[in-house]
Amino acid sequence: DRSIKIAPSILSADFADFGREIRAIEDQGADWVHVDVMDGHFVPNLTFGPPAVKAFRRHVTTVMDVHLMIAPVDPYIDAYADAGADILTAHVEAGPHSHRTLQAIRAAGMKAGIALNPGTPAEAVAHLLDLADLVCVMTVNPGFGGQKFIDMTAKVRTLREMIGDREVHIEIDGGVDPTTAPLLAKAGADALVAGSAVFKGGSVDKPDVYGRNIKAI
Ligand code: DX5
Ligand code: ZN
Numbered sequence: 083d084r085s086i087k088i089a090p091s092i093l094s095a096d097f098a099d100f101g102r103e104i105r106a107i108e109d110q111g112a113d114w115v116h117v118d119v120m121d122g123h124f125v126p127n128l129t130f131g132p133p134a135v136k137a138f139r140r141h142v143t144t145v146m147d148v149h150l151m152i153a154p155v156d157p158y159i160d161a162y163a164d165a166g167a168d169i170l171t172a173h174v175e176a177g178p179h180s181h182r183t184l185q186a187i188r189a190a191g192m193k194a195g196i197a198l199n200p201g202t203p204a205e206a207v208a209h210l211l212d213l214a215d216l217v218c219v220m221t222v223n224p225g226f227g228g229q230k231f232i233d234m235t236a237k238v239r240t241l242r243e244m245i246g247d248r249e250v251h252i253e254i255d256g257g258v259d260p261t262t263a264p265l266l267a268k269a270g271a272d273a274l275v276a277g278s279a280v281f282k283g284g285s286v287d288k289p290d291v292y293g294r295n296i297k298a299i
Contacts (some may be wrong), residue, residue: 086263087273089114089147089253092138093129094227094281100134104141107280114145114169116255116275119162121152124176125225132161139166149197149255149275151224152176155183163190171195171218171253174206184213195253199223200232204240214250216273217241221266222256227277231257235269242270 090112095103104115117135122128148167153176162170170192172183187194195216196207219238222229241252253273254266263274
């Protein structure tokens with residue numbers, strides 16, 4: 083399914099009220115809920131771990147898309163399966179055995195994603211495409227919401243060609259807004275993560291803001 087999926091990132095939500103925030107974005111038409119897990123080691127920021135993600139699951143009725151910005155990944159795969167992740171994405175830069183990691187994610191019953199930092203070329207995942215359900219192209223250096231978009235449309239086009247007939251989503255993460263979204267979709271992306279563009283204003287009590295942004299993206 084190559085229709086465009088919008089995946090709001092709850093990294094920009096009210097951390098004291100995730101349940102309400104998740105309901106609000108789903109009410110406004112979110113296709114997936116994007117959950118950013120950071121360990122203060124692979125990236126210079128810390129968010130939440132498996133118990134919090136399991137609590138989010140109680141509110142997510144769509145697809146829970148969990149983006150791991152952690153290293154190592156393998157010791158935590160079962161915990162995220164138990165937490166109810168539908169898609170679990172690991173970074174190709176997070177360890178020397180991405181092949182094994184993707185196999186383990188699928189074996190645990192989840193869809194497997196592989197993410198690339200802006201400095202990592204498309205070729206880094208060439209040998210992984212048969213094991214991946216999703217490739218996440220970072221358009222910011224991971225760690226924080228609200229950063230400036232780095233143009234990776236050439237990488238997206240290369241990946242879409244490398245993927246060919248395979249059923250692999252190309253997800254974009256970082257600086258997606260109504261201006262960048264159409265360019266990315268045209269290049270071959272079909273899942274767009276958006277944090278600050280969706281949660282602009284920082285409050286869930288602004289359905290006009292959510293509505294306008296989610297549908298405009
Ligand atoms: C960044 C995270 C993103 C982040 C995107 O490290 O992986 O998912 O929430 O935020 P925006 O859309 O504000 O760039
Ligand atoms: Zn993310």
